[in-house]
Amino acid sequence: MTWIDLRDDGWGLDNLPYGVFSTDGPDRRVGVAVGGHVLDLAAAARDLWPAMAGTFAEGTLDRFMARGRAVWDETRERVTGWLTDAAHERAVRPHLVDRDAVRLHLPFTVADYVDFYASEHHAANLGRMFRPGQEPLTPNWRHLPIGYHGRAGTVVVSGTPVVRPCGQRRTPDGDIVFGPSTRLDIEAELGFVVGAPSEPGTPVPVEDFADHVFGACLVNDWSARDIQSWEYVPLGPFLGKSFATSVSPWVVPLAALERARVEPPVRDPRPLPYLDDAGMEGWGLDIRLEVRLNGHAVSRPPFAGMYWTAAQQLAHMTVNGASLRTGDLFASGTISGPRPDERGSLIELSWAGESPIELPDGSKRTFLEDGDEVVITATAPGSGGGAVSFGEVRGVIVAPRAG
Template structure:
C-alpha cells in the first residue's frame, strides 16, 4: 500500500497517512460536532463519508455520533478495517476530486473533546519522577516508598474536569499551609503541570473480570497527550493520608486528536528491566513501551524534553493493575501515565522538579524567570514518535493558559 497521500502537504508533516488520528470538530457553517480524521492540515469529515456507502452498514451509525465512543466500542476489527479504508481513500488519487469536498482546513475547524470520558485514573509510572519527588519531600529517607517497585501507584481523578486542549484553566483555590505558618484559604501559589501520556479505553469489560497485560491492544483504542495540572501547595496539605484530591481535580487537559495504537506500531520499544520481578498478574509476554519524544514549552520557550520510553511501568501493566481487583472498564475510560521525567535535569516533566521545589527559577528568555505558573502563562506539550519507513508522526498537542482565580 502506498504511503503517500493526494492531500497537499500531508506527507511532509506530522499528520500523514501513517498517523490518521481521530477527533471531533465543528464549523461555523455546521455547528454540530462530528467525527473527523486528521490528514495534513485538513480534517476529513467521517459523518459525511458515512452518509454514503463507503463504510460497511454496521459501522456507519458510529460516525453519526458526536463523539468517538460508539466507534471505539466496536473493537479492534472495526478499528483496523476503518483505518485500512481511510488509508486507501486518502492514498488513491482516483478518490481525490470527490473526497476533497469532504475536507475542512484544520484552521477553520473548532475542536471538541474527542470522546465522552467515563472514568479517569492517573498513575505514577516514572521512576525518575517518583525519585525526584521523594528526594524533595523526604530528603532523609529512601526516595521510593516500599510499594513503588511492586505495583503501579495511581489514584482516581474526576472525569468531569477533563477538558480539551485550549480550554483556559482557572487558578484553583483551597486550603494551604506553609511550613511554619497558619492554615490559610486562597488561590494556589504553586501551580504546576504534569507532562503525561494518556490511554483511551475502547472495549469495556464485565464487573469482576480482570484484564491481562497481554490483552492491552484488545481494549485500548489510542493515545492522547495529557497535562494534569497540579496545585502543589493545596496538594501538599491535603494528600495525607488519602492522596490527591482538590490539588488535582480542577482541570486535566487532553489533546484534540486520539492517535490509534496501530499508528504507534513502529514506536514500540523494549521497556526497562524491572527489579524485583513483578507479581504474575503484572508480567507481560512482550514487555514494551513507546518511543515518544516529548517537549514542554512555557510561554513559547522550550524548557524540557521528557522521554516516555524509559517509564518503569508500562501502559499494559497499568491496565492490568487497574482491573485486577475486578474493577470494570468502560468505553471512554482514560488512564494516564503520571509525570514523564527522564534522568537528566532538562528531561523533567513538572515544574516542581525543574525548579527543584522553587529553588532554581527557569529562564524564559525575554519572558523573565518562573518557579511556578503565573496568571496568563501558557504551557504547550507536544510529542513525536517514529513511524513507518523512517518517518515520524506528531501527536496532537495539548495547551492551556492560566486565568486568575475567581473572587
C-alpha cells in the same frame, strides 16, 4: 503514495488520528487528520461506507470506540485506501476540510479518569525533595503501578482556560489559610483511552491491552502543589488535582504506534505474574515530548524510560475485578528522564522552588503565574519512516473567580 499533498510533519498516513470537530454550525462529527486537512468521516462514509455513517455522525468517538478492535482496524484500512487509491479521490476530496478552519472538541465522553505515577525518575526526584536522607522511592513503588482516581468531569480539551484553584494550604509558618494556590504546576503525561469495555469481575491481562485501548493522547494533569501537600495524607490527591486536566483533541490510534514500541526498562524485583510482561513484546513507547512555557522550551521528557507500561497499568487497574467502560482515560503520570532538562513538572525543574527557571524575557518561574501559557507537544516514529504527531495540549492560567 497518496493523491493528497503531504508534508513530513507527523500528520501523514502513518498517523491518521481521530478527533471531533465542527465548522460554522453547531454540528459535531468525527474526523481524521491528514496533512493540512480533516476528513469528515460521517460525510465520506455516507458515500463510501453507509453502514458506519451514523456512528461517525454522533459528535463523539464513543460509539466508534465501543465497536472494538476489528472495527478500528477496518476503519483505518478503509480510510488509508480512500486516501491512497486515486479511484476514490472524486468521492473523498469534497469531504476534506482545512484543518486550520475547524473547531476541535473533547473527542470522547470521559467515563472514569485514573492517573498513575510510572516514572522512576519523577518519583525519585520528589522523594529526594520531600524525604531527604531517606530512600527516595516508597517500599511499594517497584512492586505495583501506583495511581489515584481523578475527576472525570473536569477533564477539558486543549485550549480551555485553566482557572487557578483555591483551597486550604499550610504556610511555612504553620498557619492554615484559604486562598488561591501559589504553587500551581504542570505534569506532562501521555493518556490512554479505553474503547472496548470489560465485564465486571474479570481482570484484563497485559496481553489483551490492544484489544481494549483505542489510542493515546497528550495530558497535562495540572497540580496545585501547596493544596496537594496539605491534604494528601492519608488518602492521596484530591482538590489539588481535581480542578482541571487538559487533553489533546486528537487521539492517536494504537495501530499508529507499532513502530514506536520499545522494550521497557528492566524491572527489579520481577513483578508478580499478573504484571509480568517478560517474554512478550513490551509496550514501552519511543515518544518524545516537549514542554513550552510562554513559548520557551523548558523540558523534553522521553516516554521510553517509563518504568511501568500502559499495559501493566491497565492490568493493575482491573486485577481486583474493576470493569472498563468506553471512554475510561488513564494517564501515565509525570514523564521525566534522567537529565535536568527532561523533567516533566515545574516542581522538578525548579527543584521545589530552589532553582527558578529563567525565561528569555528575563522573568523567572518556580511555579505558574496568571497569564502563563503551557503547550505540550509530542512525536513518535511512524511505520512508514515518517513521524507521528500528537498535536498539542495547551492551557493558559487565569485568575481565580470570586466565590
